[in-house]
Amino acid sequence: MKKVYLLALSILLLCSCGGNRYDFVDVAASQMAVEALAEGFREVPDSFPGGRSAWLLSQGVQVADVLLYAGGIPEEEAVLPEVPYGYDAAFISEEELLEGLDARGTRLYTRSGKNARVLMLLDERMSLEVLNKIAALADSGAIIGGVKPKYCIEKEDSLVFRRTVERVWTAGNVMSGKTLKSLLKAADVLKDEKTRTDRLVFSHRHLPDADIYMVSNPTDRSERIRVKFRVCGRQPMLWNPDTGVISPVSYNIRKKGTRVRFQIVPQDEVFVVFGPYADHKKMKIKKK
Numbered sequence: 001m002k003k004v005y006l007l008a009l010s011i012l013l014l015c016s017c018g019g020n021r022y023d024f025v026d027v028a029a030s031q032m033a034v035e036a037l038a039e040g041f042r043e044v045p046d047s048f049p050g051g052r053s054a055w056l057l058s059q060g061v062q063v064a065d066v067l068l069y070a071g072g073i074p075e076e077e078a079v080l081p082e083v084p085y086g087y088d089a090a091f092i093s094e095e096e097l098l099e100g101l102d103a104r105g106t107r108l109y110t111r112s113g114k115n116a117r118v119l120m121l122l123d124e125r126m127s128l129e130v131l132n133k134i135a136a137l138a139d140s141g142a143i144i145g146g147v148k149p150k151y152c153i154e155k156e157d158s159l160v161f162r163r164t165v166e167r168v169w170t171a172g173n174v175m176s177g178k179t180l181k182s183l184l185k186a187a188d189v190l191k192d193e194k195t196r197t198d199r200l201v202f203s204h205r206h207l208p209d210a211d212i213y214m215v216s217n218p219t220d221r222s223e224r225i226r227v228k229f230r231v232c233g234r235q236p237m238l239w240n241p242d243t244g245v246i247s248p249v250s251y252n253i254r255k256k257g258t259r260v261r262f263q264i265v266p267q268d269e270v271f272v273v274f275g276p277y278a279d280h281k282k283m284k285i286k287k288k
Helices: 002-011 027-043 051-056 094-100 128-139 155-168 180-186
Strands: 013-015 021-023 066-069 089-091 101-104 107-110 118-121 143-146 201-207 210-217 223-229 236-239 246-248 250-254 257-264 268-274
Touching: 027 051, 027 210, 027 246, 051 210, 051 268, 094 101, 094 128, 101 128, 118 128, 118 180, 128 143, 128 155, 143 180, 210 223, 223 268, 236 257, 257 268
Parallel strands: 066 089, 066 118, 118 143
Antiparallel strands: 013 021, 101 107, 201 210, 210 268, 223 257, 236 246, 236 268, 250 257
16 A cells, blocks of 8 residues: 555645645655755764754755845845845846846746745846846746836947836836835745744755755744744654754644744754655654
């Protein structure tokens, strides 16, 4: 019976996180990939402080709902939008924008594997080439916010530049003067992590067969928390970077995510890693 179940899952895995969809996966291969990840995690030497955390945070690609394009403004000098708690943002360079960014409906994809929902412009000055790329993204349905371009780097292209700006900024999916919170709402983006507290710090990495969340507690309070992660259909496990121990955790897979309960001590961090699939929709681990 177990073999039949695994075979069925390897052919078709139903996941309804943020809408019903069918993912075709090879469960056996996914299990092997996660086991290899766990082996690499355990093998990081204890003599290297923070080594396991650094190793996990080097895996896969960062998950960011918002891409920030600063143009000619140094990242450290850019005026950043307020990112609502539960979401993350990442900078994108001009090279990545021009050569590696693609829009499929309202979703943005980079060549490195990032998947975002909103592009925020931070610089009013740009080249006509960059503006034309933004126009193409907008025409494909991408949600674009931030500043409205005013200055063309090439003065000889200023007239074409202004006409392109006026055309693009009349589209309903291109909005200046809007908060990032309202743009994420317009894009119908669920929070990647949802808790009753805003004291914790999160970081999310994605691999083809796993999702890695770092949860950090910078406070002096011990927290018994419940977090809803924007992942479903996969079983979470707690990975302790100090000891290398991987242990089960209480969870409940819901329609649009997975609720996970665990304890985190002051000034510490823990990793919640979602594997390839879950045998059960919920699990409760008794407190010790």
